[in-house]
Each structure stands twice: as C-alpha cells, then as structure tokens.
Amino acid sequence: MTEHVLNAEGLNCPLPIIKAKKMLKSMPAGEVLQVRATDPGSVADFAAFCNQTGNELLSSNTEGDVYTFEIKRS
Amino acid sequence: MLDTGDLDNAKSMSIIVTKGSLDWAYPPFILGTTAAAMDVDVTMFFTFYGLPLLKKELNLKFTPLGNAAMEMPMAGGHMAMPNMMAVLPGVGGMAGKMMKNLMKKKGVASIEELRDVAVECDVKLIACQMTMDLFEYSKDDMIDGIELGGAATYMEKALKSDINLFI
Numbered sequence: 001m002t003e004h005v006l007n008a009e010g011l012n013c014p015l016p017i018i019k020a021k022k023m024l025k026s027m028p029a030g031e032v033l034q035v036r037a038t039d040p041g042s043v044a045d046f047a048a049f050c051n052q053t054g055n056e057l058l059s060s061n062t063e064g065d066v067y068t069f070e071i072k073r074s
Numbered sequence: 075m076l077d078t079g080d081l082d083n084a085k086s087m088s089i090i091v092t093k094g095s096l097d098w099a100y101p102p103f104i105l106g107t108t109a110a111a112m113d114v115d116v117t118m119f120f121t122f123y124g125l126p127l128l129k130k131e132l133n134l135k136f137t138p139l140g141n142a143a144m145e146m147p148m149a150g151g152h153m154a155m156p157n158m159m160a161v162l163p164g165v166g167g168m169a170g171k172m173m174k175n176l177m178k179k180k181g182v183a184s185i186e187e188l189r190d191v192a193v194e195c196d197v198k199l200i201a202c203q204m205t206m207d208l209f210e211y212s213k214d215d216m217i218d219g220i221e222l223g224g225a226a227t228y229m230e231k232a233l234k235s236d237i238n239l240f241i
Binding site for chain 1 (some may be wrong): 102107108111112113139180181182191
C-alpha cells in the first residue's frame with residue numbers, strides 16, 4: 001500500500017477539499033489519504049465532504065494550528 | 075469512487091452567473107468547484123456581466139463604490155472605504171490589487187485557478203449566446219471547453235437540478 005499524503009497547509013477554502021478530491025480520485029479504493037491543513041474551516045468541511053461522497057473519515061485531529069485528517073477512499 | 079454520470083440519483087446543481095467583478099466571481103466558482111469535488115453534476119450558465127469570466131485573459135477588478143459593508147483589514151483593525159473616496163479615479167484598480175494581494179497571502183485560490191479546476195472537473199460551462207451577440211464576443215475570445223446555449227438550454231438543466239442558484 002503506498003502512502004498518500006496531502007500537505008494543504010496555508011491553503012484556504014475550497015482548495016484543501018479540491019486537492020484532496022483530486023488525490024482520492026487517483027488512489028485505489030481502500031487506501032488512505034492523510035491530509036494536513038491549517039484552514040480552521042477544514043474540520044467541518046472534510047466531515048461534510050466525506051458524508052456526501054461516501055469516503056470514510058477515519059480520523060480528524062487538531063495539533064496546535066494544524067488539522068490532520070485520514071480519509072479512506074471508498 | 076462512483077461515476078455519477080451513470081447514476082440516476084446523482085445530485086446536480088445549476089448556477090446562473092450574472093456578475094463578473096473579482097468579488098462576485100468567487101461565490102459561483104467556489105461553490106461550483108466544491109460541488110463538483112463532492113460528486114455533484116454542476117452546470118454554470120454565464121450571462122450578461124458574468125460572461126467575461128469565460129474570456130481567455132482575465133483582468134478582474136472591483137470597485138468599493140456603493141459597497142457600504144466593505145472593510146479591509148488594516149494595521150490590526152479594519153478600514154472602511156467611503157464612497158467619496160471610492161469614486162476617485164484609480165481607487166478601484168488599487169482596491170483590486172490590494173484584494174488580490176490579500177487573497178494570495180491568505181491562501182485563497184485565484185479565479186483563474188478555480189476556473190481551471192472547473193474545466194478539469196467537467197463542470198459544464200455554458201456561455202449565453204444572446205450575450206455573446208449583444209456584446210460582440212466571439213468563441214475565440216473564450217477559453218476552450220465551453221458550450222454555447224440560451225435560456226432553454228439552461229431551463230432543461232435547471233428543471234432537473236437539485237439546487238439552482240442565481241448569483
């Protein structure tokens with residue numbers, strides 16, 4: 001399984017979501033994308049994105065000003 | 075991931091884009107590209123002053139004139155722009171430059187960037203044929219990947235869409 005990492009630090013809405021979608025699309029089903037973002041809105045937005053698209057949000061964490069997400073591609 | 079094109083229950087959205095200044099260009103392109111990323115089938119119909127947003131070369135401006143709510147962050151506070159100042163020559167251009175710098179600093183995508191994403195994500199971009207004729211644009215002035223259509227083309231899409239927005 002290859003590691004899929006998206007560094008979306010410094011990017012604002014809607015770029016983290018759009019870049020995440022682009023990466024998910026290129027990944028095989030079942031693999032996990034790790035996202036790092038600094039946009040505080042990304043916490044609510046990644047939850048909504050995963051709800052709508054069926055990709056599974058495995059984790060959503062905050063470490064200081066950095067938000068990390070793990071998304072399993074459906 | 076599902077290919078929504080093959081599904082009858084895929085969600086869809088249409089947006090009528092009627093304004094082409096920098097500030098008015100953001101809501102339709104942000105919503106259109108985000109919806110496409112969420113597997114929504116998106117149609118954007120560009121008419122009147124929204125049509126120039128499809129031109130190959132964009133040089134988007136905005137004016138604070140008549141926008142009483144506009145404030146720019148400045149030295150830790152916020153600066154309003156009185157209409158008396160906004161009306162002066164060059165203020166609109168300057169405000170546009172300031173806004174673009176601010177957006178870059180804050181990691182906000184440019185309209186050009188969002189438009190590229192829209193094309194890449196198969197958002198259907200329809201240029202209003204009547205406006206093309208009215209303002210004498212040719213299809214060569216416009217980016218590749220757009221379609222031409224009229225009110226009936228829009229209505230056919232809108233009647234089948236879950237969300238229809240007029241911006």
